[in-house]
Amino acid sequence: MSAANTFRNILRISVLWAMLPLVNTTDRIQAAAPNFVIIFCDDLGYGDLGCFGHPNIRTPNLDRMAADGQKWTSFYVAAPVCTPSRAGLLTGRLPIRNGMTSPKRVVLFPDSGGGLPAEEITIAEILKDQGYNTACIGKWHLGHLPQFLPRTQGFDSYFGIPYSNDMHANGGVPLMRNEDVIERPTDQTTVTKRYTEAAVEFLKSQDAETPFFLYLPHTMPHIPIFASNDFKGRSSRGLYGDVVQELDWSVGQILQTLRDTGFSQNTLVVFTSDNGPWLSQKLNGGSAGLLRAGKGTTFEGGMRVPTIFWWPDQIKAGSVVTEMGCTTDLMATFASLAGGSIPNDRTMDSLDLTPVLQGNGPSPRKSMFYYTRGELYAVRHENYKLHLRSREPVHYGRPPIEHDPPLLYDVEVDPGEQYDIAEKNPNVVARLKRLIEEHRSGVQPAPDQLAIPL
Amino acid sequence: MSAANTFRNILRISVLWAMLPLVNTTDRIQAAAPNFVIIFCDDLGYGDLGCFGHPNIRTPNLDRMAADGQKWTSFYVAAPVCTPSRAGLLTGRLPIRNGMTSPKRVVLFPDSGGGLPAEEITIAEILKDQGYNTACIGKWHLGHLPQFLPRTQGFDSYFGIPYSNDMHANGGVPLMRNEDVIERPTDQTTVTKRYTEAAVEFLKSQDAETPFFLYLPHTMPHIPIFASNDFKGRSSRGLYGDVVQELDWSVGQILQTLRDTGFSQNTLVVFTSDNGPWLSQKLNGGSAGLLRAGKGTTFEGGMRVPTIFWWPDQIKAGSVVTEMGCTTDLMATFASLAGGSIPNDRTMDSLDLTPVLQGNGPSPRKSMFYYTRGELYAVRHENYKLHLRSREPVHYGRPPIEHDPPLLYDVEVDPGEQYDIAEKNPNVVARLKRLIEEHRSGVQPAPDQLAIPL
Numbered sequence: 001m002s003a004a005n006t007f008r009n010i011l012r013i014s015v016l017w018a019m020l021p022l023v024n025t026t027d028r029i030q031a032a033a034p035n036f037v038i039i040f041c042d043d044l045g046y047g048d049l050g051c052f053g054h055p056n057i058r059t060p061n062l063d064r065m066a067a068d069g070q071k072w073t074s075f076y077v078a079a080p081v082c083t084p085s086r087a088g089l090l091t092g093r094l095p096i097r098n099g100m101t102s103p104k105r106v107v108l109f110p111d112s113g114g115g116l117p118a119e120e121i122t123i124a125e126i127l128k129d130q131g132y133n134t135a136c137i138g139k140w141h142l143g144h145l146p147q148f149l150p151r152t153q154g155f156d157s158y159f160g161i162p163y164s165n166d167m168h169a170n171g172g173v174p175l176m177r178n179e180d181v182i183e184r185p186t187d188q189t190t191v192t193k194r195y196t197e198a199a200v201e202f203l204k205s206q207d208a209e210t211p212f213f214l215y216l217p218h219t220m221p222h223i224p225i226f227a228s229n230d231f232k233g234r235s236s237r238g239l240y241g242d243v244v245q246e247l248d249w250s251v252g253q254i255l256q257t258l259r260d261t262g263f264s265q266n267t268l269v270v271f272t273s274d275n276g277p278w279l280s281q282k283l284n285g286g287s288a289g290l291l292r293a294g295k296g297t298t299f300e301g302g303m304r305v306p307t308i309f310w311w312p313d314q315i316k317a318g319s320v321v322t323e324m325g326c327t328t329d330l331m332a333t334f335a336s337l338a339g340g341s342i343p344n345d346r347t348m349d350s351l352d353l354t355p356v357l358q359g360n361g362p363s364p365r366k367s368m369f370y371y372t373r374g375e376l377y378a379v380r381h382e383n384y385k386l387h388l389r390s391r392e393p394v395h396y397g398r399p400p401i402e403h404d405p406p407l408l409y410d411v412e413v414d415p416g417e418q419y420d421i422a423e424k425n426p427n428v429v430a431r432l433k434r435l436i437e438e439h440r441s442g443v444q445p446a447p448d449q450l451a452i453p454l
Numbered sequence: 455m456s457a458a459n460t461f462r463n464i465l466r467i468s469v470l471w472a473m474l475p476l477v478n479t480t481d482r483i484q485a486a487a488p489n490f491v492i493i494f495c496d497d498l499g500y501g502d503l504g505c506f507g508h509p510n511i512r513t514p515n516l517d518r519m520a521a522d523g524q525k526w527t528s529f530y531v532a533a534p535v536c537t538p539s540r541a542g543l544l545t546g547r548l549p550i551r552n553g554m555t556s557p558k559r560v561v562l563f564p565d566s567g568g569g570l571p572a573e574e575i576t577i578a579e580i581l582k583d584q585g586y587n588t589a590c591i592g593k594w595h596l597g598h599l600p601q602f603l604p605r606t607q608g609f610d611s612y613f614g615i616p617y618s619n620d621m622h623a624n625g626g627v628p629l630m631r632n633e634d635v636i637e638r639p640t641d642q643t644t645v646t647k648r649y650t651e652a653a654v655e656f657l658k659s660q661d662a663e664t665p666f667f668l669y670l671p672h673t674m675p676h677i678p679i680f681a682s683n684d685f686k687g688r689s690s691r692g693l694y695g696d697v698v699q700e701l702d703w704s705v706g707q708i709l710q711t712l713r714d715t716g717f718s719q720n721t722l723v724v725f726t727s728d729n730g731p732w733l734s735q736k737l738n739g740g741s742a743g744l745l746r747a748g749k750g751t752t753f754e755g756g757m758r759v760p761t762i763f764w765w766p767d768q769i770k771a772g773s774v775v776t777e778m779g780c781t782t783d784l785m786a787t788f789a790s791l792a793g794g795s796i797p798n799d800r801t802m803d804s805l806d807l808t809p810v811l812q813g814n815g816p817s818p819r820k821s822m823f824y825y826t827r828g829e830l831y832a833v834r835h836e837n838y839k840l841h842l843r844s845r846e847p848v849h850y851g852r853p854p855i856e857h858d859p860p861l862l863y864d865v866e867v868d869p870g871e872q873y874d875i876a877e878k879n880p881n882v883v884a885r886l887k888r889l890i891e892e893h894r895s896g897v898q899p900a901p902d903q904l905a906i907p908l
Binding site: 047050051052053054055056058060063064067073074236237238241282283287288289290291304318320322383410412413414415416418419 | 501504505506507508509510512514517521527528690691692695736737741742743744745758772774776837864866867868869870872873
C-alpha cells in the first residue's frame with residue numbers, strides 16, 4: 001500500500017467516524033444530565049406481561065426491556081385508583097397531603113371543579129428548573145379545567161385525553177392539544193398509536209444539548225378498550241390482549257427511537273401502571289397474577305404494579321429487584337440524577353432509588369402506606385403488611401370492611417395475602433401500629449380537591 | 455515483527471486452537487445423536503419461577519435457561535397427580551391406556567403391589583435401542599417392587615427415592631441405588647444436593663461417542679419440603695422458596711456441567727413439573743399464578759406446568775411458545791431427534807414437537823385430554839376447554855362435581871377459567887363432545903395397576 005493510499009484510507013475512516021451520528025451523539029450527551037421517560041399504563045395488572053407471567057399476551061418488547069434492564073417485583077403506586085395515583089407519581093407525595101384522595105369521590109370526573117393545586121410541585125417543574133424540555137402525552141386526570149392542565153404544572157406541551165376514557169360528558173371524550181379540544185368524541189381506536197407517534201416525534205425533535213422529560217401516561221388498557229386495526233384480533237387473549245400488545249409495540253417504538261437518535265445511553269425509561277387490573281370488567285380487565293384482588297383495593301393486586309427500569313450501560317441487564325419502590329420515589333430519583341433537589345418546604349414521600357439502579361446499595365424504601373378514599377387502609381413495613389380495613393370486591397357505594405383486630409400478612413412468604421398471622425405475631429402487630437401512629441402524626445390531610453363541584 | 459516471531463505467533467495460535475476442548479468436542483458430537491436431559495420437579499406450580507411471574511422466589515438459573523432457550527406457556531402433564539403423570543411422560547401414552555390411573559387409588563403407595571407394566575415401552579427403552587447410556591436419578595413412583603424399578607424399564611442405573619417423600623411405611627422413606635435400599639430413613643435435607651451431585655457425576659462420566667439420556671425427577675418441592683444448609687433461610691418466600699431456589703441451583707449445576715464438558719451444543723434439556731402446586735399445603739405448597747386451582751384438579755392450575763426447552767444453537771434463544779405441548783410428546787420428539795421411532799403396535803399419545811423446537815412449524819398438538827382417577831374430566835381443543843366434571847378443592851373421599859351441561863372456557867381469552875361460555879357456544883360444545891366420543895372410541899382402559907395390593 002502506498003503512502004498516499006494509506007492516507008486516503010485513514011481519511012476515509014475518519015470521515016466515516018465523523019458521519020456516525022450515534023457515536024458522536026452518545027459521547028456528547030454522556031456528560032449531560034440524563035433524559036427521563038415515564039411510560040404509565042392505565043389499569044394494567046401485575047400479571048399482564050409475558051415477563052410477569054402472563055401465558056399468552058405477547059410482549060416481546062417489554063420482555064426485552066426487562067432483559068436489558070431491571071425488573072421490579074415490589075413496586076407500588078400511591079393509590080389504587082387513577083387520579084390519586086397520578087398525583088402521587090408527579091408530586092412525590094402521598095395524595096392525602098395534597099387533597100387528591102377523597103372519602104366522597106374516588107377520582108376526578110368531568111363534573112369536577114378541582115384539580116392538582118397550583119402550589120404542588122411536580123417532577124416536570126423540578127426538571128424544568130434544571131433546564132429540561134418537558135412533554136405530557138396521554139391521560140392527565142389531575143383536573144381538566146384550564147388552571148389545572150399540564151402546562152400549569154411544568155410541562156411545555158400537552159396532547160391527550162384529560163381524564164378517563166369512559167367519561168362521556170358533553171359530547172364524548174375530548175382529545176386536547178395544550179388547552180384546546182381538537183377532537184370530540186376522540187377516535188379511541190387510534191389513541192395508543194397517536195400517543196406513540198406524538199412521543200416519537202417529541203423524541204426526534206430533541207437535541208443533545210438540552211435534556212428532556214417525556215411523561216407518557218397511556219389511556220389504555222382502561223375500559224372501554226380499543227386497539228388499532230394493526231393490532232385488533234392479533235392476540236389470543238382477545239381484545240384486552242390486543243390492547244396490551246399495542247402498548248408493547250408502543251414501548252418498542254419508544255426504545256427504538258431512543259436507540260436510533262443516540263439518546264438511549266443517556267435516558268432512563270420507567271415503565272409501570274397506575275394501579276392494578278379492573279377485575280369487575282371481567283375479560284376486558286387484566287390480571288394481578290398470584291396477587292390478591294385488583295384496582296380499587298389496597299390488597300397487593302390493587303397497588304403492586306409491573307415495573308421495569310431501563311437505561312443501557314447504567315443499569316445491569318437482566319437484574320431483578322424484589323425490594324420495595326414506589327412511583328412517589330421517581331421525583332427524588334430523577335432529581336438526584338439531574339443534579340436537582342426535591343422540595344424542602346413540605347413533607348415529601350419520595351426516596352432516591354439511584355443506589356438500586358446503579359446496583360450499589362439497598363432500596364431506601366422500607367415502608368408503604370396504602371391509602372384510598374382519603375383514608376389509610378394498610379401499611380407494609382419490610383415483609384409485614386397490616387390491614388386496618390379493606391375492600392374486596394370493590395363496593396363503590398359501601399363503606400370498607402373494618403378489621404379489628406387488624407389482619408397481618410407476611411407478603412414475601414405469602415404474596416397472595418391468604419394467611420392472617422396477626423394472632424401469632426402480637427409484637428409485629430404492635431410495631432406496625434406504632435409505625436402507623438408515627439406516620440399519622442406527620443400527615444396533615446389537605447382540603448379535598450376531588451369533591452369540588454364544577 | 456520478524457518473520458520468525460510471526461511464525462511463532464501463528465504456531466502459538468494454532469496450538470491454542472487445538473487445545474480448546476469445546477471447539478473440538480462440539481465439532482465431534484454435533485454429528486452424533488443428541489443427548490437428552492429431563493429435569494422433572496414434583497408439585498412445582500406454574501407461578502413459582504421468576505420467569506413465570508413469581509415476585510420473590512429467585513430463580514436466576516431458570517430465568518437464564520428461558521432467556522437462552524424456549525419458554526412453553528401451555529405445556530401439560532398427562533395427569534394432575536404423581537404416578538399417572540410420570541407414567542404418561544415415560545411411555546408417551548395417556549395413563550388410562552396402561553392402568554396407571556385408577557378410580558380407587560390416586561397414586562401408588564408403599565402398600566401397593568402394582569407398577570408400570572413390563573410390556574410398556576419407555577423413552578429410556580427407545581433410546582437404549584438407539585445405543586444411549588441411560589440413568590434415572592430421583593423419584594420413580596412407578597412401582598417400588600423389584601420387577602417395577604427403573605432398571606426393568608430401560609435405565610442402566612437408578613439412584614433415588616422410589617415413591618413420594620411423605621410415604622413413611624416400614625421405617626421411613628428409603629433411598630435406593632439400583633434395587634438396594636442404601637439409607638432409611640432418607641436424610642431429605644440433602645436429597646436435592648445428592649441427586650444433583652449424582653447427575654453431575656453421570657454427565658462427567660459420559661464421552662462423546664455414546665449419546666446419553668438423563669432422567670432427573672426431583673423429590674422436591676413435594677411435601678415434606680427440605681432444603682440443605684446452603685439454601686435454608688435464603689429465600690424471602692420461606693422454606694418453599696428455599697427449596698425452589700435449591701432446585702434452581704441444581705439446574706444451574708446441570709447446565710454448567712454440560713457447558714464445561716462441551717456437551718451443551720448437542721444436548722436438549724427439558725425442565726418441567728409433574729403437576730400443579732399442592733394448594734392445600736398452604737405456604738408449603740406453590741402457586742399456579744393466574745391459573746385456576748392446583749394439583750389433583752383438571753383445571754389449568756393442576757395440569758399446565760412451567761416448562762423450558764434448552765438447546766444452545768438449535769433452539770432460538772428467548773423464544774416463547776404459547777401453543778400446546780404435553781409431557782407425553784417427549785417420547786416422539788426424542789425418538790425423532792435420535793433417529794428412532796415410537797412403538798407402532800399400540801395407541802400412542804405422543805406427537806413430535808421438533809418443528810416447534812427448530813422454529814420451522816406449528817405444534818402438532820391441538821388437543822389435550824384431562825384424565826384423573828381413571829376418568830376423563832375435560833378436553834381442550836385449540837382455545838376451547840370443556841369440563842365434564844371437576845374437583846375444586848380436591849376432596850379425596852368424595853366424587854367429583856358433575857357438570858351437566860358441561861362448562862366451556864376459552865382458555866386463551868380466559869386462562870383463569872372464570873367465565874363459562876357454554877350457553878352462547880352450542881356449536882363449540884357439540885364439536886368438543888364429538889371429539890370426546892371419537893377419543894373414547896379409541897381408548898381401551900387397561901387393567902388397574904394402582905389398586906393392586908402388596
